Amino acid sequence: MSIVTVQLGQCGNQIGFEVFDALFIDSHCPQRLSSKRENEAYQASCKERFFSEEENGVPIARAVLVDMEPKVINQTLSKAAQSGRWKYGQHSSFCQKQGSGNNWAYGYSVHGPRHEESIRNLIQKEVEKCDSLSGFFIIMSMAGGTGSGLGAFVTQNLQDQYSNSLKMNQIIWPYGTGEVIVQNYNSVLTLSHLYRSSDALLVHENDAVHKICAKLMNIKQISFSDINQVLAHQLGSVFQPTYSAEGSFHYRRNPLVLEAGKSKIRTPVDSASGDLMENLVPHPEFKMLGVRNIPQMSENSLAYSTFTWAGLLKHLRQMLISNAKMEEGIDWQIRPPLPGLPNLSKMSLNKELHFNTSIANLLILRGKDVHSADLEGFKDPALYTSWLEPVNAFNVWRTQRAFSKYEKSAALVSNSQFLVKPLDMIVGKAWNMFASKAYVHQYTKFGIEEEDFLDSFALLEQVVASYCTL
Amino acid sequence: MTQSVIVQVGQCGNQIGCCFWDLALREHAAVNQAVLIDMEEGVVNEILQGPLRDVFDSKQLITDISGSGNNWAVGHKVFGSRYQEEILEKLRKSAEHCDCLQCFFVIHSMGGGTGSGLGTYLLKVLEDEFPEVYRFVTSVYPSGEDDVITSPYNSILAMKELNEHADCVLPIDNQSLFDIISKIDLVVNSGKLGTTIKPKSLVTSSAGTFKKWQEKPFDAMNNIVANLLLSLTSSARFEGSLNMDLNEISMNLVPFPQLHYLVSSLTPLYTLADVNVPPRRLDQMFSDAFSKDHQLIRADPKHSLYLACALMVRGNVQISDLRRNIERLKPSLQFVSWNQEGWKTSLCSVPPVGHSHSLLALANNTCVKPTFVELRERFLRLYKKKAHLHHYLQIEGMEESCFTEAESSLSALIREYNQLDATKSMPVEDLPRLSVAV
Numbered sequence: 089m090s091i092v093t094v095q096l097g098q099c100g101n102q103i104g105f106e107v108f109d110a111l112f113i114d115s116h117c118p119q120r121l122s123s124k125r126e127n128e129a130y131q132a133s134c135k136e137r138f139f140s141e142e143e144n145g146v147p148i149a150r151a152v153l154v155d156m157e158p159k160v161i162n163q164t165l166s167k168a169a170q171s172g173r174w175k176y177g178q179h180s181s182f183c184q185k186q187g188s189g190n191n192w193a194y195g196y197s198v199h200g201p202r203h204e205e206s207i208r209n210l211i212q213k214e215v216e217k218c219d220s221l222s223g224f225f226i227i228m229s230m231a232g233g234t235g236s237g238l239g240a241f242v243t244q245n246l247q248d249q250y251s252n253s254l255k256m257n258q259i260i261w262p263y264g265t266g267e268v269i270v271q272n273y274n275s276v277l278t279l280s281h282l283y284r285s286s287d288a289l290l291v292h293e294n295d296a297v298h299k300i301c302a303k304l305m306n307i308k309q310i311s312f313s314d315i316n317q318v319l320a321h322q323l324g325s326v327f328q329p330t331y332s333a334e335g336s337f338h339y340r341r342n343p344l345v346l347e348a349g350k351s352k353i354r355t356p357v358d359s360a361s362g363d364l365m366e367n368l369v370p371h372p373e374f375k376m377l378g379v380r381n382i383p384q385m386s387e388n389s390l391a392y393s394t395f396t397w398a399g400l401l402k403h404l405r406q407m408l409i410s411n412a413k414m415e416e417g418i419d420w421q422i423r424p425p426l427p428g429l430p431n432l433s434k435m436s437l438n439k440e441l442h443f444n445t446s447i448a449n450l451l452i453l454r455g456k457d458v459h460s461a462d463l464e465g466f467k468d469p470a471l472y473t474s475w476l477e478p479v480n481a482f483n484v485w486r487t488q489r490a491f492s493k494y495e496k497s498a499a500l501v502s503n504s505q506f507l508v509k510p511l512d513m514i515v516g517k518a519w520n521m522f523a524s525k526a527y528v529h530q531y532t533k534f535g536i537e538e539e540d541f542l543d544s545f546a547l548l549e550q551v552v553a554s555y556c557t558l
Numbered sequence: 559m560t561q562s563v564i565v566q567v568g569q570c571g572n573q574i575g576c577c578f579w580d581l582a583l584r585e586h587a588a589v590n591q592a593v594l595i596d597m598e599e600g601v602v603n604e605i606l607q608g609p610l611r612d613v614f615d616s617k618q619l620i621t622d623i624s625g626s627g628n629n630w631a632v633g634h635k636v637f638g639s640r641y642q643e644e645i646l647e648k649l650r651k652s653a654e655h656c657d658c659l660q661c662f663f664v665i666h667s668m669g670g671g672t673g674s675g676l677g678t679y680l681l682k683v684l685e686d687e688f689p690e691v692y693r694f695v696t697s698v699y700p701s702g703e704d705d706v707i708t709s710p711y712n713s714i715l716a717m718k719e720l721n722e723h724a725d726c727v728l729p730i731d732n733q734s735l736f737d738i739i740s741k742i743d744l745v746v747n748s749g750k751l752g753t754t755i756k757p758k759s760l761v762t763s764s765a766g767t768f769k770k771w772q773e774k775p776f777d778a779m780n781n782i783v784a785n786l787l788l789s790l791t792s793s794a795r796f797e798g799s800l801n802m803d804l805n806e807i808s809m810n811l812v813p814f815p816q817l818h819y820l821v822s823s824l825t826p827l828y829t830l831a832d833v834n835v836p837p838r839r840l841d842q843m844f845s846d847a848f849s850k851d852h853q854l855i856r857a858d859p860k861h862s863l864y865l866a867c868a869l870m871v872r873g874n875v876q877i878s879d880l881r882r883n884i885e886r887l888k889p890s891l892q893f894v895s896w897n898q899e900g901w902k903t904s905l906c907s908v909p910p911v912g913h914s915h916s917l918l919a920l921a922n923n924t925c926v927k928p929t930f931v932e933l934r935e936r937f938l939r940l941y942k943k944k945a946h947l948h949h950y951l952q953i954e955g956m957e958e959s960c961f962t963e964a965e966s967s968l969s970a971l972i973r974e975y976n977q978l979d980a981t982k983s984m985p986v987e988d989l990p991r992l993s994v995a996v
Contacts (some may be wrong), residue, residue, distance in 0.1 A: 096806050098801055158559060169736075185658035186560055189805030233809075267800075267900040269810040269866050302878070310878035312799040353983075478927050516988060517899070524896040526813035542992075545923045548995045 089222035090137055092214045092326070093151040094242060095237030097188075098160045099260050100227040100314065101153055105164045106320035107227070108149045111138050111507050112174050112322055119490045121456055125451050130489045133329035133339035139174060140217045147174045150218065152210045153181035154242070156188050156199055156234045177285045182206055188233025192274040193534035195237020195436065197282075207242060208249065215250075223254030226286075230278045233270035240281040242398075247285040257286045258323065260509060261293040270527050272518035277536070279511075280544035285552065286370050293506055296413035302540035305386045318384070321492060325381050325499040326452055330485035367480055367505050368448045373554045376507045380407050381499040382415050395496045397453075399463035404451075404498055405465045411444040411506050424470035445558045446472050446504040451484045455496035458486045473558045508555045515548050520534075560660035560794060560803065563652050564787075565680060567674025568633075570698050571666040573776060578665075578784035585788060585911050601920070626671030630712040631953040633675020641676075646683060655689065660794075661692040661804045663787060664724075668716045669700035678719035685723050692804055695724045696783060699855065699929060701733040708946050710936040711961070717933070718964040721971060724786075725808050727819050728786065728920075729929060730775030730854045741851065742827050752818035785910065786822055786854065789918035792872050793906040800877070802870060802904030810902040811866045811922045817974060819921045821859060823852040840875065840915065844883035847919040848891065856927060862925035863982050864893045864895040868902040873915030875905060894978060895986045934968050941965075 095104030115134035118127040141148035149168070153176060155161045161183045168175045182203065188195040191284050215221055224246055228239035239257070246255050259282075262271045282289055297318050301310045305318065328341040369375050383395060403415050410422040422443055451472075453461055463484060472481045491497050521527065522541055532538070566575030626632045653659050661683050666673030677695075685694055697720065700709040720727050793802040812818045825846040847869070850858040871880060880903055893900050910916050940946070941961060950956050 102799070156804065157801075159801060163797055186660060187801075187805060189803065189809045191809050233806075261879065265899040266869075266881055266886070267901050268806075269897065269900050269902045298878070298881070307878075311876040315877070476784045508894075516991065519991055520989055521896045526896055526982045527809075527813055528811075530809055545992050546994060549992045553994055 089220045090140075090218035091225055091402060092149055092211065092218065093138075093149070094211065094246075095153045095164075096226065096228040096239045096242065097155055097232055099229035101155055101160050101260070102165045103260070103316045103319055104151060104153070104227050105167055106313075106316040108135050108138065108151065108168070110317070110324045111328065112147070114237075114328060114492050116173070116208050116280035119493075121495070126489055129339055130329055130487070130498065134220075136523065137222075137327075137329070140552045142175075144347075146172075148177050148180075149174060150214055150216055151176060151180060152207070153440075154183070154207055154210075154238065155181075156184045156195070156236075156238065157186060158183045177214075179486070180210060182210055188237060188272060190231075190268050190274070191233045191272075191530055191534065192237040192277045193531040193536035195233040195235075195239070196241050196277070197535040199234070199238045200241030203238075204245060206239075208245060209467060209488045211246070214278040216290040218234055221250075221253055223256065223287075225251070225256055225258055227261040228260040228278075229259075229262065231268045234276040235260075236274045238283075240278050241284055244285040254288075255286050256288045256290055257282055259289050259291050260319075261291050263293075263294045263298070264513070267294075270530070272376065272514050272521060272529070273527065273541075275514050276518045276544050276548060277540070279551075280547040283375060283547060285542060286375065288377055290379060290501070292322070292379070293413070295508065297475075300384055300414045301558065304384045304414055306322060306389070307386075321384070322379050322381050322499065325454065325491050326501055328454075328491060329454060330454075330487045336478055340485075342484050345527050367476075367483060368450055368501065370448065370476060373449055373551065376511075376551075376555075377501055377503050378506045379501050380413065381497065381501060382407070383497060384495060387493065390493060395494075397457065397496060397498075399498060400498050401461060401463070401465060404500055408446065408449070408500060408502060408504065409444050409462075409471060411504075424468065426470070446481070446502050446556065448472070448476060448481045448503045449483070450501040451482070452501070453484065453486045453496075453498045454498070455490040455494065456488070458488055460494075461486075505555050505558060508552060511548065511555075512552050515545065515552065519545060526553065560658045562663055562791060562804070563656070563659065565649075565664045565684075566663055566672055569666065569667075569679065570670065570967075571664075571673045571677065572785050572866055574665050574696070574698075574780045576789055577777065577780040581781065581784045581788055581911075589911065590793065603986055610993070626675065627949070628706050628708055628712065628951055629671045629710075629953070630675040630715045631950045631956045633671040633677070634679045634715070635672075635675075635953050635955045637672070637676045638679035641715075642679075642683060642788045645680065646687060649684070649687065655693075655949065658874075660665075660687070661694055662688070664693065664695045665787075666695070666715040667700075668697040669704055669706050672711060673698075673763040674712040676718045678716045678723070681719055692725045693723065693807060693956040694726045694728070694804070694807075695720060696728045696730060696787065698783075699729050699731045699933070701731050703733075707947070708940075710933060710940055711838040711927055711946070713933055713948065714937045714964045714968055715960065717930075717971075718967040721816060721967050725818060725986070726812065726856075727820060728822050729854060730786075730822075731929070732779065734853060734855055735782055738782060738827065738852070739855075746800075782824065782854065783888060785824055786865060788910065789824065789872065789916065792910075793870060793904045794914065796906050796908035798904065798906035798908075800903065800905040802868075802902070802906075806902070806904075807868065807920065811868055811920060813865055813922070817922060819922070819926045821857050821923055821926055822854050822921075823847045823849075823919045824854070825852055825917050825919075837972040840879055841886070842915050843915065844869075844887060844902060847917050848887060853925075855926070857923070857925035857929070859921045859923040859925045860890060862892070862923050862927075863978055864891055864897075864900060865922040865924075866897060866900040866902065867891075867893075867922070868904075868920040870904045870906070870918040870920070870934065871915065872906045872914065874907075874911030875915050877905065880905065886902075895981060895984070898986065902904065917950035918957075920947060924975045924979050927972060927979070930972050930975075934972065937965065937968075 093104060095101045111134060115131045135147060138150055140150055142148050153161050160549060161181050165176050188199060224241060226243055228235035230236050243255060243257060297315050298310060300318055301307045301314050307314050331339060382400050406418050406420060409424055410419040413420045424443060449466060453467055466482050467478050470480050472478060564575060566572045664677055666677030668674050681693055700713055794804055811820055825843045846852050848860055884901055
């Protein structure tokens, strides 16, 4: 089953390229510890998922590229073509001339309706190329105008048109400072709209990825290219093929679906499966997902490191509960609350966040001896809220086939309180600005009224409050 | 790709404009690896048919109509109506040539008659005829020792038009430009930089030759302004990892429609031969952008209040360099309470000709206020005595109310800046948030 990716705006397109490249390179780099048959099955599964075949053998990414000005798309298309490895479809892109001017209202209210049909047709064409559609990735930033505004509009459209398919938005959370002045307005409007029409928001924070580049990858002069590559690596470590329950040589068909016995039957096609989203996103109020992975290091350091599953998982678990975004600087003092006692560490935004409560977690393990990994630490009920049974709150995917250059690697997708502070900060700053009415005239010019702002604020305050009281 | 149309009005406007085209062609020639030998008009026109067609579609020359006599009223009321149709015709033609016209750049001075009067008349025309197209105005304000006696009248009448019909104004003053030139001159001649300086790289040199500013100071000064315009549009013309189009400038830097005056600074003003610039020097470029010596108008942004700030970087500079410097410089700058992180940034891969990197900083900052206050004072001194007023009042359509309205307009603007300045030392408090039921 296949995933169709919609890349929006400069950020979405730049990242989209790195993601496809990372997926391709990993799947075409045979791992010496895996058998030939294994490598081939992996490659085939990855290909079906993310690429379609062209006549002369060059795979075409299952992607639609959208931007409101041509420079980035042109660059992205040629970069892919020049790589010689894979490329984008000749007619898979849509662009205009003027951009959205960092204006969410322009992206949503002007570009959206104006180009609705063209974009829809492009997506439709891509969907038709799939034997069977698993769902959509929508890659977009929140800070600008196209990714954010037009991205919100397109997601809404997808919700209307493909209500049975999964829509996961890959959202780029901007740096706290120094990107776009109106980024907080754009973010608030984006999140509130996506909350109503997306199935899941997988959030990638620029600040966090930047720190990974600086501290773990030891990159001195960090460029957006570096950042996007780390991000692509994270996504690849989650969405590359993993085994189905049937056996070691059988890669699961639907990447966004869990195995039998875990939850309700959802799709008629695959009768023995359940719905990933039902477990990671059990309640529509809680849609924010984050991803952490381990290990993450520069090629040089890798040569001198060895890993055990016990060590990796111990770190990853502590990263989760202490809300660390990377494996350095983890606070080991933080512990899950003792069972039976009232949860003293209930989140209060005025104090330091202590324990990061999870709603649900998905662990993905790749590499040597993967079946020997001890997962008990993640099944501890103390990590979770009380609504789901740990057996449903925690899920794991595995494959012996290693990912990229890491002999053993683990990725964790979690629905937890990790985003509460960043979200609260964005809402707070946007609110302060809104109180002075600064820049609001730029939005009302294109049909986004003060009331729309207020609705968005209300929705997000609700989300913050809900996550706080987990 | 979007296009901009340059509208050069009056003597000052045209001189700057010509410098601009010279530089623009060199910049694009460098990128396209062509060799330009001659800069005659015929060749220029030929080139404009070529690679620059996509970017700068045409230039509109409104030649200096002699006889405006440094009188705004003549420029605005007389020549405005007389030449409106002809000018509109030319403008429409250029717009038609454009695939996607995004912006008009008007270049003029405030103190004279043509640039000031006719230039601002055109703003209204552009607004009516092309309402969707941005109007960016580069205005040269009269310096203290201006030899045109009526420049305060002209400037204040022009200011009212800028207040009402411009999307964005970049005020410049000759004295600041001259001071910058003098500084470069001093450093270059002192030999401090040694033989590693590439004369061609100086932001002030043109046509590849090292001009002596003592002989032709205006050329060097105009080059600075030309560089400003080029840098402003660089991210729209060339690729980069974080693009910034002209519509983003207005969106991010104009929080309220009337506060659209941006103080600009360009760094570095010279460069050295080494290719791999160590971070220390790179960081110096950022520091300089905020020093009062590098502003293109008499202003000290560091000691005033920022409403918003944009940093447009060109060349081999990455996001980490940008962030490091913002973190470093932030503590010494004051931002308005509702925009504490008011930074807009862009990264363009292509540096200006002869440099490895450069930075254009645009600040919406209350430091622009003193210029306006001084302007009003000089106006009032003249107006109280009714000096030279009859030259204006004898023009049809001009009444004393034109002057009083212009003065109120300026006073209102100054009041806005005062109100903002008053908030400067106040502690920043978070406002109570919306409370929701859980």
